[in-house]
Amino acid sequence: MKGQPVYKAVAPTSLKVREGEFVAIVGPTGCGKSTLLNATAGLLKPAGGHVTVFGTPLSGLNAQAGYLFQQDALMPWKTALDNVAIALEIGGTRRADALAQAQEWMKKVGLGRFGDRYPHQLSGGQRKRVGLAQVLVRQPKILLMDEPFGPLDAQTRQIMGTLLLNLWALDRKAVLFVTHDLDEAIALSDRVVIMSAGPEARIIGDYPIDLDRPRDAADIRLDPRFHTLHRQIWNQLKAEVAKTYGEDLAP
Numbered sequence: 001m002k003g004q005p006v007y008k009a010v011a012p013t014s015l016k017v018r019e020g021e022f023v024a025i026v027g028p029t030g031c032g033k034s035t036l037l038n039a040t041a042g043l044l045k046p047a048g049g050h051v052t053v054f055g056t057p058l059s060g061l062n063a064q065a066g067y068l069f070q071q072d073a074l075m076p077w078k079t080a081l082d083n084v085a086i087a088l089e090i091g092g093t094r095r096a097d098a099l100a101q102a103q104e105w106m107k108k109v110g111l112g113r114f115g116d117r118y119p120h121q122l123s124g125g126q127r128k129r130v131g132l133a134q135v136l137v138r139q140p141k142i143l144l145m146d147e148p149f150g151p152l153d154a155q156t157r158q159i160m161g162t163l164l165l166n167l168w169a170l171d172r173k174a175v176l177f178v179t180h181d182l183d184e185a186i187a188l189s190d191r192v193v194i195m196s197a198g199p200e201a202r203i204i205g206d207y208p209i210d211l212d213r214p215r216d217a218a219d220i221r222l223d224p225r226f227h228t229l230h231r232q233i234w235n236q237l238k239a240e241v242a243k244t245y246g247e248d249l250a251p
Ligand SMILES: Nc1ncnc2c1ncn2[C@@H]1O[C@H](COP(=O)(O)OP(=O)(O)OP(=O)(O)O)[C@@H](O)[C@H]1O
Pocket: 007, 009, 027, 028, 029, 030, 031, 032, 033, 034, 035, 036, 180, 198
């Protein structure tokens, strides 16, 4: 609107995710994590700068990417199996093929016997599994995830984290995973990227996570190296979190 100052969520910044790499973005609330992810998905056109996907500048939606949001995106009037199959059918796959592939993915997410259930007959964790199958059935080369396990309880989040890691290990897509849970970021990723408090947020930290794989997203948190990494990254992150809440959390 005329006269209103322009709000710049993200300042000029640069982030490169390599093929097969699992990168988590962590930062205080409102810093611009989703903004960065939405620009990568092609859902948001950046006011400046650009997104390059496998060397090609992105215009329009990122067709190489599958996107998993915090909110359920399941259609309540369709069964779990149909919710997965529809992701292929809208791309032109014949229904019989789509159903067969959907059933394979339902098995991979541990819901092989739940295909005929409707979303309201599934738990939050089961609905997330269906959502994951719905995204992965299209075999995207890139996975963009925005607080995907946010609404789940702590144990289910960790179980979903391990499931995600196991599925990711099958073909190692490039993953960009937004979370404000530093434990989750370290448990899952190859790299944790820290954003500063907004406005004009920037990437201020980039930490390689040298924990062994395969990992269990729960057990890895007991590893002494996990604690060392956590301390190191939290030292930087806590100052940004404190800025967001306008108080100094440092002792
Ligand atoms: N459409 C919009 N119009 C104006 N401001 C917006 C819009 N979308 C986001 N913002 C602002 O941009 C900033 C970054 O928002 P964004 O959702 O990217 O942050 P985030 O780090 O993902 O937050 P959270 O962790 O709370 O989900 C916020 O201050 C938000 O209020």
